[in-house]
Amino acid sequence: MQNNTVIGRLTKDVKLEFVGQNSTARVRADLAIEREGGKSVDYLQFVFLGKLAENLNNYSKLKGSLIAVQFTIQNNNYVDKETGNKVYKDQYVVTKVKFLASPNNTAKQGNNTQQEVDYSRESQFDPFGGYEQI
Numbered sequence: 001m002q003n004n005t006v007i008g009r010l011t012k013d014v015k016l017e018f019v020g021q022n023s024t025a026r027v028r029a030d031l032a033i034e035r036e037g038g039k040s041v042d043y044l045q046f047v048f049l050g051k052l053a054e055n056l057n058n059y060s061k062l063k064g065s066l067i068a069v070q071f072t073i074q075n076n077n078y079v080d081k082e083t084g085n086k087v088y089k090d091q092y093v094v095t096k097v098k099f100l101a102s103p104n105n106t107a108k109q110g111n112n113t114q115q116e117v118d119y120s121r122e123s124q125f126d127p128f129g130g131y132e133q134i
Contacts, residue, residue, distance in 0.1 A: 007068045007100065008033035011043065014061035016053060025053040031069070046071060046092045056097060064103025070096040 008031030019026050027048040032041050074091045
């Protein structure tokens, strides 16, 4: 199975929903992911399920929150009932998440100033080093 890791910011506040017969917690969250060099941004939608969805909702649900996600790509094919055409859709399903910064990570709080951290490849930052899935 492939594993991919990205770091990005939530583009809107998270909405937790419960789906299916088992009422599984689910969040569909869009992340703004800066490309290497910082000159453009990609927007991808990720699916958080179960405890991952609940944790995202509880700890980092605000627009602008910086998170790292590890995910797999799953193919979700179906036949469109109206046209009869087969539709191919890839889904990015999160397997791990780490909460890195709140939306106001550059705001002053008292005498302390939080600073943006450089997460470029050159920094050799491993957002999941030493952490287990929650």
